[in-house]
Amino acid sequence: QDKPKVALVMKSLANEFFRTMEDGAKAHQKAHAAQYTLVANGIKDETDTAAQIKMVEQMMAQKINALVIAPADSKALVPVVKAAIDKGILVVNIDNQFDAAALKEKGIQVPFVGPDNRAGAKLVGDELAKSLKAGDKVGIIEGVSTTFNAQQRTLGYQDAMKAAGATVVGVQSGQWEIDKGNTVAAGMMREHPDLKALLAGNDSMALGAVAAVKAAGKTGKVLVVGYDNIGAIKPMLADGRVLATADQFAAKQAVFGIETALKALAEKKPQSSMPAEVKTDVVLVTKTSAK
Amino acid sequence: MNAGLAVPVLSLSALGKDYAAPVLDDVSLVLNAGEVLALTGENGAGKSTLSKIVCGLVQPTRGQMLLGGVAFQPASRRDAERLGVRMVMQELGLVTTLSVAENLLLDRLPNQTGWIRRGKLHKLAARQLAKIGMEHIDPATPVARLGIGQQQMVEIARNLQDDTRVLVLDEPTAMLTPRETSHLFEQIELLKARGVAIVYVSHRLEELQRIADRVAVLRDGRLVDVRAMAGVREAELVQRMVGRAVHEHEGRDRRVAGPVLLSARGIGRAEAVKDIDIDLHAGEVMGLAGLVGSGRTELVRLLFGADRADRGEILLYDGIAATQPVLRVRKGWRSPMQAIRAGIGLVTEDRKSQGLLLTQSIRVNATLSDLGAISHAGWLQRAKERGIARRLVELLRIRSRSIEQPVATLSGGNQQKVVFARWLHRECKVLLLDEPTRGVDVGARADLYAELDRMTDAGKALLMVSSDLRELMAMCDRIGVMSAGRLVAVFERGHWSEQSLLAAAFSDAAGRTAASATPTAGSAISDSNPGQPATADTP
Amino acid sequence: MTAAAATSAPPSALKGQLGTYVGLTVVLVGMVALFGTLSEYFLTRETFISIANEIPALAVMAVGMTFVLIIAGIDLSVGSVLALSAAVTAAAILQWKLSVPVAAALGLATGLVCGSVTGAVSVAWRLPSFIVSLGMLEAVRGGAYLVTDSRTQYVGDAISGLAAPWVGGISAAFVLAVVLVAAGQLVLTRTVFGRHVVGIGTNEEAMRLAGIDPRPIRILVFAATGLLAGLAGLMQSARLEAADPNAGVGIELQVIAAVVIGGTSLMGGRGSVVNTFFGVLIIAVLEAGLAQVGASEPSKRIITGAVIVVAVIIDTLRQRRADRRLA
Amino acid sequence: MTAAAATSAPPSALKGQLGTYVGLTVVLVGMVALFGTLSEYFLTRETFISIANEIPALAVMAVGMTFVLIIAGIDLSVGSVLALSAAVTAAAILQWKLSVPVAAALGLATGLVCGSVTGAVSVAWRLPSFIVSLGMLEAVRGGAYLVTDSRTQYVGDAISGLAAPWVGGISAAFVLAVVLVAAGQLVLTRTVFGRHVVGIGTNEEAMRLAGIDPRPIRILVFAATGLLAGLAGLMQSARLEAADPNAGVGIELQVIAAVVIGGTSLMGGRGSVVNTFFGVLIIAVLEAGLAQVGASEPSKRIITGAVIVVAVIIDTLRQRRADRRLA
Numbered sequence A: 001q002d003k004p005k006v007a008l009v010m011k012s013l014a015n016e017f018f019r020t021m022e023d024g025a026k027a028h029q030k031a032h033a034a035q036y037t038l039v040a041n042g043i044k045d046e047t048d049t050a051a052q053i054k055m056v057e058q059m060m061a062q063k064i065n066a067l068v069i070a071p072a073d074s075k076a077l078v079p080v081v082k083a084a085i086d087k088g089i090l091v092v093n094i095d096n097q098f099d100a101a102a103l104k105e106k107g108i109q110v111p112f113v114g115p116d117n118r119a120g121a122k123l124v125g126d127e128l129a130k131s132l133k134a135g136d137k138v139g140i141i142e143g144v145s146t147t148f149n150a151q152q153r154t155l156g157y158q159d160a161m162k163a164a165g166a167t168v169v170g171v172q173s174g175q176w177e178i179d180k181g182n183t184v185a186a187g188m189m190r191e192h193p194d195l196k197a198l199l200a201g202n203d204s205m206a207l208g209a210v211a212a213v214k215a216a217g218k219t220g221k222v223l224v225v226g227y228d229n230i231g232a233i234k235p236m237l238a239d240g241r242v243l244a245t246a247d248q249f250a251a252k253q254a255v256f257g258i259e260t261a262l263k264a265l266a267e268k269k270p271q272s273s274m275p276a277e278v279k280t281d282v283v284l285v286t287k288t289s290a291k
Numbered sequence B: 001m002n003a004g005l006a007v008p009v010l011s012l013s014a015l016g017k018d019y020a021a022p023v024l025d026d027v028s029l030v031l032n033a034g035e036v037l038a039l040t041g042e043n044g045a046g047k048s049t050l051s052k053i054v055c056g057l058v059q060p061t062r063g064q065m066l067l068g069g070v071a072f073q074p075a076s077r078r079d080a081e082r083l084g085v086r087m088v089m090q091e092l093g094l095v096t097t098l099s100v101a102e103n104l105l106l107d108r109l110p111n112q113t114g115w116i117r118r119g120k121l122h123k124l125a126a127r128q129l130a131k132i133g134m135e136h137i138d139p140a141t142p143v144a145r146l147g148i149g150q151q152q153m154v155e156i157a158r159n160l161q162d163d164t165r166v167l168v169l170d171e172p173t174a175m176l177t178p179r180e181t182s183h184l185f186e187q188i189e190l191l192k193a194r195g196v197a198i199v200y201v202s203h204r205l206e207e208l209q210r211i212a213d214r215v216a217v218l219r220d221g222r223l224v225d226v227r228a229m230a231g232v233r234e235a236e237l238v239q240r241m242v243g244r245a246v247h248e249h250e251g252r253d254r255r256v257a258g259p260v261l262l263s264a265r266g267i268g269r270a271e272a273v274k275d276i277d278i279d280l281h282a283g284e285v286m287g288l289a290g291l292v293g294s295g296r297t298e299l300v301r302l303l304f305g306a307d308r309a310d311r312g313e314i315l316l317y318d319g320i321a322a323t324q325p326v327l328r329v330r331k332g333w334r335s336p337m338q339a340i341r342a343g344i345g346l347v348t349e350d351r352k353s354q355g356l357l358l359t360q361s362i363r364v365n366a367t368l369s370d371l372g373a374i375s376h377a378g379w380l381q382r383a384k385e386r387g388i389a390r391r392l393v394e395l396l397r398i399r400s401r402s403i404e405q406p407v408a409t410l411s412g413g414n415q416q417k418v419v420f421a422r423w424l425h426r427e428c429k430v431l432l433l434d435e436p437t438r439g440v441d442v443g444a445r446a447d448l449y450a451e452l453d454r455m456t457d458a459g460k461a462l463l464m465v466s467s468d469l470r471e472l473m474a475m476c477d478r479i480g481v482m483s484a485g486r487l488v489a490v491f492e493r494g495h496w497s498e499q500s501l502l503a504a505a506f507s508d509a510a511g512r513t514a515a516s517a518t519p520t521a522g523s524a525i526s527d528s529n530p531g532q533p534a535t536a537d538t539p
Numbered sequence C, D: 001m002t003a004a005a006a007t008s009a010p011p012s013a014l015k016g017q018l019g020t021y022v023g024l025t026v027v028l029v030g031m032v033a034l035f036g037t038l039s040e041y042f043l044t045r046e047t048f049i050s051i052a053n054e055i056p057a058l059a060v061m062a063v064g065m066t067f068v069l070i071i072a073g074i075d076l077s078v079g080s081v082l083a084l085s086a087a088v089t090a091a092a093i094l095q096w097k098l099s100v101p102v103a104a105a106l107g108l109a110t111g112l113v114c115g116s117v118t119g120a121v122s123v124a125w126r127l128p129s130f131i132v133s134l135g136m137l138e139a140v141r142g143g144a145y146l147v148t149d150s151r152t153q154y155v156g157d158a159i160s161g162l163a164a165p166w167v168g169g170i171s172a173a174f175v176l177a178v179v180l181v182a183a184g185q186l187v188l189t190r191t192v193f194g195r196h197v198v199g200i201g202t203n204e205e206a207m208r209l210a211g212i213d214p215r216p217i218r219i220l221v222f223a224a225t226g227l228l229a230g231l232a233g234l235m236q237s238a239r240l241e242a243a244d245p246n247a248g249v250g251i252e253l254q255v256i257a258a259v260v261i262g263g264t265s266l267m268g269g270r271g272s273v274v275n276t277f278f279g280v281l282i283i284a285v286l287e288a289g290l291a292q293v294g295a296s297e298p299s300k301r302i303i304t305g306a307v308i309v310v311a312v313i314i315d316t317l318r319q320r321r322a323d324r325r326l327a
């Protein structure tokens, strides 16, 4: 019998997080080349749900045995995933959890392997809170507001700030981008000259915020935190321009998903009897914890 | 004439139009059923403006109009057409991507609930085309495939409608040769007989004699004369129009031709130009006659490199000892740039789409072909540029508010002068002129001819395409005649007559043998010795 | 002069017209063959059915865009309109509890209104449609965020009918798209309206002088394009069973690329809806093929860019050769 | 015929030329006043300095795009070129260990090459620049992913010099942008090259028959635009101290919007670099103002869309009134 064929469908591969995820998966496949073959794909634009659906359909045409997917949208991908399951493909959900109600309506069950973004953001927020006093003003730079992860991270930040008694003076979208993040950060600092911290939904926007803080001559006065622990953030952590970020172990995310799928394939388990949820780690990264 | 008692079809009283300055003032005129009123005057006198007012394209600033005794204030061309007032405009307004048939019936395409009935469309169009002797054109041909002369005919055909009461023709024959002109005149006679009132604008005074009942002369926007045509002498008209005497060129001697400057051997492109040999000599003007679509424009475009030839060669001589060519280009020039560098210039027939930057000023347009002369290290020398532009405007009497006026707002004849001015600004050894006097008035034409004389005196070679045989006969030392893409005859000055030129022009490919059998006095039939770079027909 | 060939050839010139498809067919067949060798499963029924079911939204928008480009306009707002129409449909079903047909009609009406606004504003103030539709791109996207509260609205299979497989796995949406392509081509070449559209794109002034008011025609073209973008929104939400506020971001460039690959000029006056459909197919096959092969993101981008340009080059060269033969 | 007024009026017409800025100035002042009332901190030195330091990248790309639109072309690839140039500079510093000036030169050269390719391909096969630059948009973005390995490259303050505050908090980049705007305007109105550019955009065939080869000029315009996009890439990475492979996604529409708001026609033949700069200011003030007052995402979109259209309407109406006075 042929080796099983696993498809990994991610969000934008132009995003460092998913690139790392892809690299991890490819390395894993190389190490286990005898056990399975891998087709990895990502969409061009992180929010282009329709493109991701097309990708899943093309994977079905490729007669894959298992699908590991980081859905661009937690609801809109459900119908196509149902179609895949109906064809006998095992589906594992990573990174961004499918909407429970939508899954239920379709009468399917998809195991989720991934981190809890809200909890991760809360970790980062709590770390920041140590440097804040009650009543301090902070701003949140959100990713693309319509995405689940962006919303979860914002919620996590808000949880932490509420607990610390800090005032969130604004939530604005930096579209996950360094330049947009920069513009928004600059605007918030102008409007609130006494702003104490900026909480960015990802590290790219945190980089933009750092540049804005520098341009405003407030380095050290306005604290910045990010999320994802990308390579470019490391020197910033080291010199304190970024206080903290979160690491979701991108490289392992897909691997966990693939292993879950391979295991079920090996055991010939049907979709319905796969585990419901496997939460993966999110850890706080600070100057001290970063190597 | 015969309008005696009846109410005039159209009467204008005290019409006026201002742009930045008044261009038309206090024009009062009546137009009777079944008459042709010639409207003439210098370039920029206001003829087109007046015509456009009548047809609803321009709103007058002052004055009234009555159509059949009723107040007439068309707000648009459509308004006027609904009341039977139509116009053939000076500038072509066809939709080049649509077919001839679709253009002819653009605003009333035969249809059934929106779906075009092609059969009927083509039948109606064919009937319309037949009226002006264009039955050989397939109504399904896209207009872009037609030469500009044929386009003009389509434009005319479009306006030959049964319900017309007033028809304004604004220089309809500027691009037409005698054959097409006579078709048009037949139609005009028919319309006249039906009682249509016709306004006929033209700079070709001999036509006016043939077709008009009365003549009106505009000068600087004012009506200076209206009289019966019968018995009016041309010189008188010119005097009224221009306000000065214009001297005739007709009976001149042949210029002394110098050595050959440019010759083409077996030059050709597809079916449009078929293996033509031609020599242009320093100090003389060669003419090119032929019917619309005979390939004259195509030929000069090849000589200029505007199109690429697919066979033959072009030879360029230094103009001193015409034995060895200094340049020999197979299959013609690669581009106009190459030709211009070699000292060749072209005044195009289609000023609007190939000659002018319409939205730009006279200054920009006039100096375009030689910016090197008005720049230093890439920077424009504005004072120098303005000086040159002003000089050219004066020299050619281009009627304008200032050199900054956009050429789009100049009158047709003045636009033509701007195109010509460009090649006065840039020195060239060989100048190709394609319908250079299209729409240019008598006075200005004389100025232009004087410039051409100055050029030949300076040893330049000129090739002039014109649909106006009189003009060719007045200006040229030799006249070549083209028919169906071939140069069928070349006549020396003194050996031609209107009849012989026309006869050659009508001899198409089939009748070519006849033409070459009787080359009247034409010395060299072009393809008699192909491929030989000698000066076969030096005088 | 192929313009004329493509847009106004009489039925008798059918052979010549088929000729205009050769260039694009070559590109298409070449791509299919290439992917066929690269992936063992590419040349299967599943692949073709899935491609067929993926293209309707792109195809119907491209039909409208063809008309827009022919009148020398451009409509950058189609992606946003798609999203807003889908959002309105979803809101009508989920929040206002309307029946599916009524909700769908509301979605289509939304598209129609958006398109009409673009057209009317650009006609009323004589503004370039580029800038008006760019403004609409932003504003309508904002509207889609408002209506959905920036969250994907899950509708469920109430509206999935349009995308459901029909005879032989083909969806109703695909059939509808093909019908609209055919209808578009007929309207363009055989109706008074179509001829006026071509005329306005070639020489608006001449049309006005001939007594044809270009303004209602312009508005109508934009309105129809809006309506078709609305339809694309329905088609997409039928597939997603959800309305995504970010649906169709950036799709305007894809739509325009399809139309231009199909030989329609951005300068107006020439174009063919059938050729546009070829452009849509080329884009869809490319996307599907690259996904099946699992190309890396950078190579996907580079290949896509190259194919777009090469397709147009091949088509242009073929057209020029044909022109030369004619001349 | 403001074309003539804006592009080629002699110095004597300076008053008329100032007049052409009135419409845009009104929009700009109106916006500043509005944001001033909405936010107590908007009318401060900090705001203006930070806006001044945010615009150089947009401004220099807009200078190039003005020329591109005047020759009736379009360049959609500027955003990708920006990213690739920044990526190459970063790679040169970080991986190839080159000195900063050499790395910067390499980045600029990258932009120049990209622009030249766009120009040369569209000239060689006579393709619409829309489609060629769309292909480049994809392919060059792919290149940026390759060079950066799809990861944001942190460069550090080695390259921050260009963006560092100078006299009065203004950066060298801003000064450079203003100088380039002025130079662009002079080149457009006072040089042979500028005359050729305007002529080609007005009537290319007439230019060819007047002996001016449009091809090298077209290529040069695209090459210069590429170079300027490369410079924008340097400016952006100097400001952010990092090279982001996704930098400048979608910025082409913003650049074109700035140019069109400045009254340059998409149909070619008319335009003014100085007016483009007004367009850039309007867009920058709008973005900064909306961020400062903390508008919600949907309202940001809706307001941005509306402002773009209204700015063009106001400017157009003013121009028409001026034209009527002239006529």
Ligand SMILES: Nc1ncnc2c1ncn2[C@@H]1O[C@H](COP(=O)(O)OP(=O)(O)OP(=O)(O)O)[C@@H](O)[C@H]1O
Pocket: B019, B020, B023, B041, B042, B043, B044, B045, B046, B047, B048, B049, B050, B090, B399, B400, B409, B410, B411, B412, B413, B414, B439, B441, D327
């Ligand atoms: N739109 C306009 N704006 C300003 N001036 C104009 C405009 N249209 C025409 N003119 C001016 O009006 C005058 C009359 O022009 P008109 O076209 O009526 O002349 P014409 O007698 O037809 O000349 P021609 O014999 O050259 O065709 C010219 O000086 C022309 O420059």
Ligand SMILES: Nc1ncnc2c1ncn2[C@@H]1O[C@H](COP(=O)(O)OP(=O)(O)OP(=O)(O)O)[C@@H](O)[C@H]1O
Pocket: B144, B145, B146, B147, B148, B149, B150, B175, B272, B290, B291, B292, B293, B294, B295, B296, B297, B298, B299, B349, C327
């Ligand atoms: N693009 C084209 N495709 C096909 N035939 C053409 C094309 N252009 C011109 N022709 C044909 O070539 C022939 C020569 O046209 P050309 O314009 O050179 O003639 P001409 O003697 O200058 O007459 P005109 O007065 O029309 O300018 C005509 O029959 C014309 O219809």
Ligand SMILES: [Mg+2]
Pocket: B047, B048, B049, B090, B170, B411, B412, B413
């Ligand atoms: Mg006139």
Ligand SMILES: [Mg+2]
Pocket: B147, B149, B296, B297, B298, B349, B434
């Ligand atoms: Mg001719």
